[in-house]
Amino acid sequence: MQIRDLPFPDPGTPDVRSGLRFLVWLGRRQLGGQLASLVWGLLHFSSVMALPYGVGIAVQSVVERSGTGLALAGGLIALAGVGIAAGDTMLHRTAVTNWITAAARTQQLLARRTAELGSTLTRRVAAGEVVAVSTGDVEKIGWFVEAVSRFLAAALTIVLVCVALLVYQPALGVLVALGVPVMALGVLPLLPRATRLADVQREKAGRATELASDTVAGLRVLRGIGGEELFLDRYRRASQEVRRAAVRSARMWSLITALQVLLPGLLLIAVVWYGIGLVGDGRIDVGELVTVYSAVMLLTYPLRHFEEIAMAYSFSRPSARRAARVLSLERTTGGVAKAGAALGGDLYDPATGLLAPAGQLTAVVCGDPDAAGRLAERLGGHPPEPEGLPSVLLGGVALDDLPLEAARTAVLVQDKDPVLLSGTLAELLDVPASGAVPAEAALTAAECDDVLDALAQASSDEDPATAPITERGRSLSGGQRQRLALARSLVADPEVLVLDEPTSAVDSHTEARIGNGVRTLREGRTTVVFTSSPLLLDRADRVVLVHEGAVEAVGVHRELLRDEPRYRAVVTRDPADAEAPPDGYVAPEGSDGGPGPAQASRTAGVGIGIDIDIEETA
Numbered sequence: 214m215q216i217r218d219l220p221f222p223d224p225g226t227p228d229v230r231s232g233l234r235f236l237v238w239l240g241r242r243q244l245g246g247q248l249a250s251l252v253w254g255l256l257h258f259s260s261v262m263a264l265p266y267g268v269g270i271a272v273q274s275v276v277e278r279s280g281t282g283l284a285l286a287g288g289l290i291a292l293a294g295v296g297i298a299a300g301d302t303m304l305h306r307t308a309v310t311n312w313i314t315a316a317a318r319t320q321q322l323l324a325r326r327t328a329e330l331g332s333t334l335t336r337r338v339a340a341g342e343v344v345a346v347s348t349g350d351v352e353k354i355g356w357f358v359e360a361v362s363r364f365l366a367a368a369l370t371i372v373l374v375c376v377a378l379l380v381y382q383p384a385l386g387v388l389v390a391l392g393v394p395v396m397a398l399g400v401l402p403l404l405p406r407a408t409r410l411a412d413v414q415r416e417k418a419g420r421a422t423e424l425a426s427d428t429v430a431g432l433r434v435l436r437g438i439g440g441e442e443l444f445l446d447r448y449r450r451a452s453q454e455v456r457r458a459a460v461r462s463a464r465m466w467s468l469i470t471a472l473q474v475l476l477p478g479l480l481l482i483a484v485v486w487y488g489i490g491l492v493g494d495g496r497i498d499v500g501e502l503v504t505v506y507s508a509v510m511l512l513t514y515p516l517r518h519f520e521e522i523a524m525a526y527s528f529s530r531p532s533a534r535r536a537a538r539v540l541s542l543e544r545t546t547g548g549v550a551k552a553g554a555a556l557g558g559d560l561y562d563p564a565t566g567l568l569a570p571a572g573q574l575t576a577v578v579c580g581d582p583d584a585a586g587r588l589a590e591r592l593g594g595h596p597p598e599p600e601g602l603p604s605v606l607l608g609g610v611a612l613d614d615l616p617l618e619a620a621r622t623a624v625l626v627q628d629k630d631p632v633l634l635s636g637t638l639a640e641l642l643d644v645p646a647s648g649a650v651p652a653e654a655a656l657t658a659a660e661c662d663d664v665l666d667a668l669a670q671a672s673s674d675e676d677p678a679t680a681p682i683t684e685r686g687r688s689l690s691g692g693q694r695q696r697l698a699l700a701r702s703l704v705a706d707p708e709v710l711v712l713d714e715p716t717s718a719v720d721s722h723t724e725a726r727i728g729n730g731v732r733t734l735r736e737g738r739t740t741v742v743f744t745s746s747p748l749l750l751d752r753a754d755r756v757v758l759v760h761e762g763a764v765e766a767v768g769v770h771r772e773l774l775r776d777e778p779r780y781r782a783v784v785t786r787d788p789a790d791a792e793a794p795p796d797g798y799v800a801p802e803g804s805d806g807g808p809g810p811a812q813a814s815r816t817a818g819v820g821i822g823i824d825i826d827i828e829e830t831a
Contacts, residue, residue, distance in 0.1 A: 216313055224321040229541040232534030239315050239358050246314065247362045250307040254366025257300025258515050262374050263293040265507030266381075273500025304366075308359045316355035319536060323347050326540050329617055338539055345422045346539055350532035357522075357529035364522040367515035371397070374508060382497060385488055385505040392480040393512065397519050399476050400469045407465040408527040414458040415531040421451040466524065473520050477513045484509050556615075556623040558608025560709050560739055562591060566764040567757055569709070571608075574732055574740045576753035576770075580760060580783045582714075585743045586629060588759065589713040592741060593626035607709065625707035629714050631698035633686035638668055639678040641697065647706040650734065655703035658730030659696045660723050664689065691718040696727070703731070709739040721748055728752040745783050747774075758783075 228238040240247060267289035274282030323346060327334055334343060375393055379386035425448060488502040560569040565588065569575040579585035592605055594612030604613035612620045622645070633641060642652045656665065667689070668680035686694040695718045702710060715731075716724040728749045731740065742749055750756055750770040758766040758773060758780045766777045773780040 216310055219314065219317050220321055221318060224318045224325070227322055227537075227540055229537040232530050232532075232537050235533045235537040235540075236354065236357060236529065239318065239354065240361060242318065243311060243314055243358070246307060246311045250304060250311055250359070250362035251366050253300050253303040253307055254363050255300075255369060256296055257304050258366055258370035259373070260293045260296030260300055261511055261514060262370060262508060263296070264290060265504050265511060267293060268507050269500040269504025271500075272503045273498055276499055304363065308363060311359035311362065312355040314355075315358035316351045319351050319354055320347065322540055323351075323536065326542065330542055334539075334542070337542055342419055342423055342535060343539065345419050346532070346535050350535055353525075353529040353532040354536060357525040357533075360518070360522050360525040364518045367518035370515050371512060374512060378505060378508060382501050382505055384491055384496065385484060385502075388484060388487060389480070389505065389509055392483065392509075393516075396473075396476040396480060396512075396516055400472050400520070400523075403465065403469050403472075404523050404527070407462070407469060407523070408530070410458070410462040410465050411527045412531050414455065414462045415528070417451070417455045417458045419535070421448065421455050424448050424451050469520060469523075473513075473516065477509070477516065481506065481509055556607060556610070556619060557708055559606075560592060560624070560741065561606045562588070563603040563606065564591070565759055565762055567592075567759060568764075569739055569741045570755065571739050572737050573754040574735065574742065574752070575755045575757060576750050577741060577743045578745055578750070578756065578758045578780060578783055579743065580779075582629075584759070584762070586713055589626055589628065589711050589741075589743055592709075592711045593624050594620035623707065624709040624711065625702060625705055626711040627698060627702045627713060627715060629717070631695070631701075633682060633689075633694055633697060635682060635684040637679050637681060638665075638697075641682060642701055642704050644701060644705050646704050650704055650706040652700070652704055654734060655700040658703055658727070658734040659700040660719075660727050660730065661693075661696050661700055664693045664697060667693070692720075692723070695719065699727070699731075703734055706738070709741065710735065711741045711743075713743045715742065716744070716746060716749065724748045745786075747784055750784065 225238075225242055228234040267286045270282055270289065271286035274280075274286055327343075330337075371393060375386070375390045378389050424444075484506055485502075488497065488505060491497045492499060492502055558571050560571075561567070567577065567588070569592075577585070577588070579588065594605060594607075594615070604611035606612070607623055612624065615623070642655070656662075665677040668677035668682075669675045671688075672680035682688065682697075686697065689697070695715065699712070699715050702712070712731075716727055719727065724746060725748045729752065731742075732752050742753065744750065747770065753770065756768060756770050756773055757764055758777060760779060766773055766780060768776075774784065
């Protein structure tokens with residue numbers, strides 16, 4: 214697998230029984246890359262360790278005044294240099310490929326699981342932990358996977374060097390063979406404590422990330438209640454805990470690094486001390502002593518990979534454990550749907566009593582926007598809330614009992630803040646769809662004419678379909694983004710379309726035309742619109758008032774406006790309207806209920822057709 218071939222057509226089914234099993238699974242999924250890295254690593258390390266032999270021959274040739282030996286040493290050193298260059302280049306290439314492919318596979322698995330779980334993911338796992346897993350943890354997992362092959366190459370090279378020294382010079386070879394295991398394993402007793410300290414640091418860093426994520430998500434509320442300083446103090450304390458944990462962990466790793474330098478140094482002293490005595494006794498040549506000394510000195514290079522693999526494992530283990538925890542989450546289901554169950558009919562929520570008859574446009578009015586958003590998610594077939602609320606039914610079939618793909622195909626939810634991905638307009642509208650609604654009809658119903666004109670001006674060939682749309686549609690106004698998202702939902706043409714405040718960022722004149730367009734285009738299909746706009750409510754076949762988690766009134770807009778004080782208060786944005794109207798009050802013919810004083814800003818552009826972007830900016 215090459216980097217240019219990413220993403221994977223199928224990242225596979227991971228073993229998520231534990232973090233270690235997940236790491237092993239990742240390594241087995243890319244055995245070819247691991248083997249290639251191992252081979253190039255052996256070439257690189259063996260070439261490095263061949264240098265002492267060439268240097269030893271050169272020194273001995275100088276002592277013996279042998280030109281032939283000196284030429285042989287030069288050729289050997291040159292050949293080792295070529296091996297070092299080629300091996301290092303390809304080792305780095307294959308190692309980085311292993312790192313990136315392992316990280317990419319993990320990210321694909323996380324993205325797939327996130328898409329399957331939807332909004333329920335953050336109900337079961339803290340948002341900060343999700344962020345930590347998908348960013349820093351992915352890199353650490355990839356680091357360990359790619360470090361394994363380099364470690365194995367280094368370990369095999371060390372074994373080969375010890376065997377070669379035993380054959381080349383048994384007297385010194387025995388000393389090296391005994392000293393190398395001590396160098397490699399001397400730090401082993403310190404690794405458990407170092408791993409524990411690293412785990413503590415990661416846990417504290419994860420909690421700090423969660424706190425930061427939750428604080429940012431609720432920043433607007435915190436500003437409203439004056440709680441910024443309180444949460445700032447909490448994050449400051451959490452940050453200091455992370456710093457202290459990192460310092461403690463760094464001290465332990467610095468001790469391990471110091472031992473990795475000290476132990477080889479002691480072995481070098483022993484080799485030189487013993488070797489000088491052997492040279493004085495005439496048992497070995499000076500060149501042989503230089504060879505053994507150089508070999509021991511260069512052994513510190515592959516020995517570093519013992520420390521690296523220990524660090525990589527200690528840092529990646531908690532990361533892999535968190536990733537496995539997220540990947541092990543499953544979409545809960547209440548049972549198994551009957552085979553061949555038709556995905557159609559009335560949409561009914563037993564928890565609230567909300568009924569959306571098949572083929573009709575149903576408007577839902579909620580005084581609490583957050584409650585409206587949660588109800589919209591439930592209607593989309595997301596798993597029940599922690600309280601165990603019953604599943605929404607479509608034609609008598611529980612959405613939770615349907616396969617995820619079938620549930621998402623049957624019911625599409627567009628939330629308050631739909632996301633536009635970067636790309637062209639054609640790519641934006643290229644979504645799984647029934648094919649019954651052409652893109653042109655959806656754009657017309659969503660009143661996107663001015664958006665198309667703006668995109669055409671930005672396109673090199675004046676074709677809006679090829680015009681680029683920046684990430685999240687930042688180059689567009691809030692009203693334009695909202696209307697393009699609505700057009701995308703209309704193109705999908707699901708059996709049931711749930712829209713949560715689809716016109717909150719457009720002016721009333723445009724809103725009225727959108728209401729007519731959606732009603733016409735979705736005729737015969739079930740549509741649920743969460744809104745408090747009189748312009749949309751007056752165009753609905755059925756209006757439902759939901760208060761405190763239950764249906765309180767059902768009817769058409771004008772009847773509810775006349776008979777239901779609470780409905781009138783929500784629609785007009787005026788608490789005074791909660792009082793009952795005078796006896797004999799009748800909504801004026803042709804009236805849509807009219808906006809209250811608080812809605813004046815929304816209707817300011819009606820006369821001249823201005824698209825007012827009223828979204829809040831940070």
